[in-house]
Amino acid sequence: MARRDVSELADRLARDAETVCRHYLSAGRREGRYWLVGDVRNTPGRSMFVRLKDSAKGPAGKWTDAATGEHGDLLDVIRESCGLIDFKDVADEARSFLSMPHPEPEPEESRSRPPRSSAPAGSPEASRRLFAMAQPIERTLVETYLRNRGITALHGTGSLRFHPRCYYRPDEHSPTETWPAMIASVTDLSGHLTGAHRTWLDPRGFTEATLGKAPIDTPRRAMGDLLGHAVRFGVAGEVMAAGEGIETMLSLRCVLPSMPMVAALSAAHLSAILFPDTLRRLYIARDDDPAGDGAMATLIDRAQEAGIEAIVISPRLGDFNEDIRLLGIDALRAASRVQIAAQDVARFMELAA
Template sequence: MLCAIAHKADSATSEHGDLLDLIRAREGLVSFRDAFDEARRFLRAPRARTTESRDRSSSECDTIALARKIWAASQPIIGTKAEAYLRARKITADLSDAPLRYHPALIYRERRNSPPRKLPALVAAVTDNGGEIRGIHRTFLDPDRNEKASVASPRRSLGAILGNGVRFGVIVEFAIIGEGIETVLSLKSVAPHMPMVAALSAAHLAAWKIPAGVRCLIIASDNDRAGRNAARKLSGRAEAVSVQVGTIVSRGKDFNDDLWYLAREYPRLQQVRIT
């Protein structure tokens, strides 16, 4: 802990002061706070955690614990409404080992004080580079159709999401990263053996923590301004740590749009080839 040194008289000037006063005089600082920060920098002492930061850390721990509880209460995805939702999106990727589960009745609120309702949900585990579950992502589903629920925000995250992601396959030296779960699973449908990660949003893609062993990274960008900007930021960060990086951009809004197009056009193209 940084402590002020007891006041002593300067024998040459008879002025009283302490180390912080000396720093203020030396650096031309006016406020006590500036002097204190300069002393901390000089001594390489860490900044003391404020009540606000402690509360924020405690709140994050609570949300991580809740996320893990929901994950544990969810069931394997195969044969569930969550799998049916993804198959309806033309996704053919193998889901048996995917970090995806199904919950038949998760609580949903439009706002914090809104009355709760229960909806089925696709639940995805968000993990860090060590494989620890740090949060979940929920896609609330329509009870009667294989679609997202008709609510204000059908996609919601819980826990420590920033820098982490939903991982499909084991990432060692190579990875493909995209935004949404459906986007990444669309790529998995055509490249099933490649390790991939869904960052869950453009902002989270830009801030993804690149694993230490990764040497080559492919960024699968959504075809919008936010997606391209996020890809550019992550690309710059990757190049700064000597990671070879490339970017692919969807033709439609995202790669699930592209998959829909291929699914629709493939039979017609095959017929053209035959004739």
């Protein structure tokens, strides 16, 4: 993109800086001639200020984060708040916001080098940035989505966040779309974030056809370093439950609220999860399908080789979320009670009794 075009985009955004801030920095608020927010990734707070009007101190649209020393213009705000990597995507988003036409592609030899990307697309660093830009799930569409799926135990869900405008591209030849999304952090055994999982949500709400997921071809995608790692709920000690889906494990957690659990995100990744050194008993939350059976068999073998007792918990329907939605929490509690060790009923099921 030519330098002139970049400057024109930045100038157009600066002319309506407050509207830009209200859209992309919605966690902040206006105070006088400035928009105050926590940082350029839309974290609540007051350390970053955006100039809304031209003044003797500088032009509108420029911002500075007093806590970190970061500074930039409104194109930087769009890039960081939306989690974009390629500048073309930033420009496309800015034009969409401004209702400007998209330019014709330039010849390869005339394209200037895009700005340095701070994180390769799909990398662990990009995952960390995306998770940092999202917000807690309380009183958001994520909380509504989970409750509509019968999940009421939302304590200790710091691994889940909400992004109001998470980017989705069906394929490399399609335009970028934005949908609200549940963002889940994938971490290793030490709690270091290695990846992220996105579940795009339908802002219109829950239907039995979509179960609240966005009406797109692939409403779930993962990024980063996933093998061996998982989305974690609680800190594993001697006992832990592991399964595939986030909603599956959160459903089981409704009847075993104090048992640490992990969601590996797929059958293949479930079979490869790493075991904490402290683990002595592993509950395998099985999905009732061939892939789930294969993961269960592999995980049982690996656990036994490591000297870990493996116990399979099976749903009555396809998975535990189907059980809690269609059969109810009392039926799920009763079915789970007879499948776990007697000592763990009192230890982990007492809060649900």
